[in-house]
Amino acid sequence: MDFTDPALALPPVSLVDVASYLPGEPVGTEYFTRYSRSDRMAKNVMFRSPTTRHHRQRDETAVDMVERAVQPLIERHGSDVLSGIDVLLTHTQLPDNPVLGAGPEVARRLGMKPAHVIDVHNGGCAAFVHMMALARTILRGTAARTALIAVTQNCAGPVFTQSEIRGLAQAPVPGDGCGVGLLVKNNSAPILDIECRTYPEFAGDMDFSTGSERKYWEPGAGQGCVSFTESKVTKVFARGNRLVPEVAMAVCDRIGVRSGEIDTFVTNQPNRLFLRNWRDALELPAQRHPDTFDRCGNLFGAAIPVTLDAEQRAGRLTPGSVVLMAAFAHAGDFAGAAAVRWGAV
Known part of the structure; x- marks a missing residue:
């Protein structure tokens, strides 16, 4: 298979390594069942819960989680790996400070002095692919x-265990975790292609509300939570079934690989039915589509790097193999896919 970059004037960029962190001990579903109440949404396949998930502690910040996630990178690449970082991109599901991004504090905590620090708030469950695209663009276009x-992903513990939220059908589904990726301008584990698509017509179909007239920053009754109406859940399910295979196939077409020839297919992990439908669409067996949902729940944007790291640590990623990542965000307002010729340590 020919993986030559068609943009010959542009230098190759590699995803050379990934690492991850899951906070605390696994939380069993029994935590939620004691609070659950009759709810039609609980019967929807979108909200069938995993066996366990992880919850970050109240005072554990996003910066804490990033600091813990990068430790394996330091162990594998040496203590100087972070001090030489030129570009830092962060995505935080629930910002600890709604005014400030996490990037500068991450840089300070890790002893970094990057020339580019960007807090990316969009991209949702496809944020890792989105950030790969942004990082590659910056590395190719600068020194x-x-x-x-x-x-x-840090909203499962603080949001979905609230007294008014923990009894809802969707409460047991999310889990917390953090995933990181190290990119280098070289050809050691090249990014073969990336596809990013924005669908603004779907941007209003996911809501964050307090269940009342109160804005989330105002005092008063009502607890903030992500919500869908039942009709919108049905639409989101149909979109997700379509969007992830579409962007994945677009990448396969451009790198000249049939979807069924992909060695490892890593997606976001929203629920079991999505995972089954996506691998069926790409004609892949389950063993080539790793699944962390039952152990970690829906990790939103952290799912791809956490799952990829789990495969790497298990020794299931072969150097030279083709790893395809794909995901869709929110109610379908964004989808992305990226292929890498694996070569990480």
Whole structure:
């Protein structure tokens, strides 16, 4: 298979390594069942819960989680790997400070002085692919040579265990975790292609509300939570079934690989039915589509790097194999896919 970059004037960029962090001990579903109440939404396949998930502690910040996630990178690449980072991109599901992004504090905590620090708030469950695209663009267009991308999902513990929220059908589904990726301007584990698509017509179909007239920043009754109406859940399910295979197939077509020839297919992990439908669409067996949902729940944007890291640690990624990542965000307002010729340590 020919993986030559068609944009010959542009230098190759590699995803050379990934690492991850899951906070605390696994939380069993029994935590939620004692609070559950009759709810038609609980019967929807979108909200059938995993066996366990992880919850970050109240005072554990997004920066704490990134700091813990990068430790394996330091162990594998040496203590100087972070001090030489030129580009830092962070995505935090629930910002600890709604005014400030996490990027500068991550850089300070890790002893970094990157030339480019960007807090990316869009991209949702496809944020890792989105950030790979952004990092590759910056590395190709500047003198920068290295980038760290960090995706933190940290809203399961603080949001979905609230007294008014923990009894809802969707409460047991999310889990917390953080995944990071190290990108270098070289050809050691090249990014073969990336596809990013925005669908603004779907941007209003997911809501964050307090269940009342109160805005989330105002005092008063009502607890903030992500919500869908039942009719919108049905539409989101149909979109997700379509969008992820579409962007994945677009990448396969451009790199000249049939979908069934992909060695490892890593997606976001929203629920079991999505995972089954996506691998069926790409004609892949289950063993080539790793599944962390039952152990970690829906990790949103952190799912791809956490799952990829789990495969790497298990020794199931072969150097030279083709790894395809794909995901869709929110109610379908964004989808992305990226292929890498694996070569990480």
